[in-house]
Amino acid sequence: MxxxxxxxxxxxxxxxxxxxxxxxxxxxxxxxxxxxxxxxxxxxxxxxxxxxxxxxxxxxxxxxxxxxxxxxxxxxxxxxxxxxxxxxxxxxxxxxxxxxxxxxxxxxxxxxxxxxxxxxxxxxxxxxxxxxxxxxxxxxxxxxxxxxxxxxxxxxxxxxxxxxxxxxxxxxxxxxxxxxxxxxxxxxxxxxxxxxxxxxxxxxxEIVELIFSDGIEWTAFLDTFQQLERELKHPKILIQAFEKKSDLTFVIRLQVPEDYDREEIDRYFNKEYNLRLKTLDRATQKQSNTSEKTMNQDKREQCADLLEIAQILAKYQHSRAK
Known part of the structure; x- marks a missing residue:
């Protein structure tokens, strides 16, 4: 040409x-x-x-x-x-x-x-x-x-x-x-x-994509999710799907009401989730002489198991339906 x-x-x-x-x-x-x-x-x-x-x-x-x-x-x-x-x-x-x-x-x-x-x-x-x-x-x-x-x-x-x-x-x-x-x-x-x-x-x-590049600590995730529902006063924020991108990288999609600011929800969730991670990490460090880095990595790897994820989500969604 x-x-x-x-x-x-x-x-x-x-x-x-x-x-x-x-x-x-x-x-x-x-x-x-x-x-x-x-x-x-x-x-x-x-x-x-x-x-x-x-x-x-x-x-x-x-x-x-x-x-x-x-x-x-x-x-x-x-x-x-x-x-x-x-x-x-x-x-x-x-x-x-x-x-x-x-x-x-x-x-x-x-x-x-x-x-x-x-x-x-x-x-x-x-x-x-x-x-x-x-x-x-x-x-x-x-x-x-x-x-x-x-x-x-x-x-x-x-x-x-x-x-x-x-x-x-x-x-x-x-x-x-x-x-x-x-x-x-x-x-x-x-x-x-x-x-x-x-x-x-x-x-x-109406989807918010949450990206986790180092595995997921599910206690911190579910606590943050519940906090988000309380903060927005909206119980219809749904965990639509999760996707495993690599060994420790996950994407979780939340379905939110269309009149909510998706970017603001993403910022809020990441801030609260990271605060909870730090709290859990400090507690773990006090309970063990193992280095914080090694303990955290082991924990993330355990939480990257898809069967565990499916069980946790199913249990959580069942409890919400009651």
């Missing part, structure tokens, strides 16, 4: 020069295929289609371009070709991707706050660790995309999304390529039923 050198030269002269050229040449489709624009400030640049000329109904051609770490907030990509374009760590606050083609695009760690993806094609795209608060995905296609750790809430618009399956995790291979995994639905022969995607991810907007 070779871009048009004149178009690239104009864009590098700055957004005012570029936007003026676009006004004067509405019939020309900018050819920026494969260009390297990493770190470039293109805020509010017009890379969209011209609504005045049906023959030029598609926006700029940026297929395979590199826009990593670029400043693109408010940029107009309406109906642009961004297939396999790299947009990692990019500021896309309020950007317009209406009708854009983003198949297999990499938006890892991009800020998509208030961005508009109405009817955009994000088939196979990486939306890993993106900030998508108040983003609009109405009518967008997300089949085969990866949404691991994307940050959405009740202000994220997911109406009428087209999605047959999704991936919830990704890894980088030794060759440096991204591989998606944890398909949903898990059965490769099945796809989402109509509306099932919305049910799954609207509820995820």
């Amino acid at each position: 070779v871009a048009n050198e004149e178009h690239l030269s104009l864009l590098k002269q700055g957004v005012p020069v570029w936007n003026q050229w676009r006004k004067q040449h509405k019939k020309i489709r900018p050819d920026l295929r494969g260009v390297d624009l990493r770190g470039t400030d293109l805020r509010k640049a017009n890379l969209s289609h011209s609504i005045l000329f049906k023959a030029n109904f598609f926006g700029a051609d940026l297929q395979g371009a590199s826009l990593d770490r670029a400043v693109l907030f408010g940029t107009n990509f309406g109906r642009a070709n961004l297939i396999q374009t790299s947009l990692t760590n990019t500021d896309l606050f309020g950007a317009d991707f209406t009708g854009a083609k983003l198949k297999r695009a990499n938006l890892r760690k991009a800020d998509l706050t208030e961005a508009d993806f109405t009817e955009a094609d994000l088939t196979g795209a990486s939306l890993v660790d993106v900030q998508a608060i108040a983003a609009n995905f109405e009518g967008a296609t997300l089949t085969g995309a990866c949404v691991s750790d994307w940050n959405i809430n009740e202000t994220t618009h997911l109406k009428d999304i087209v999605c047959e399956w999704i991936y919830l995790d990704s890894v980088i291979t030794p060759a440096g390529k991204i591989r998606f995994r944890e398909r949903q639905p898990q059965d490769a022969q099945k796809n989402f039923a109509p509306g099932e995607f919305i049910v799954l991810f609207q509820s995820s907007a």
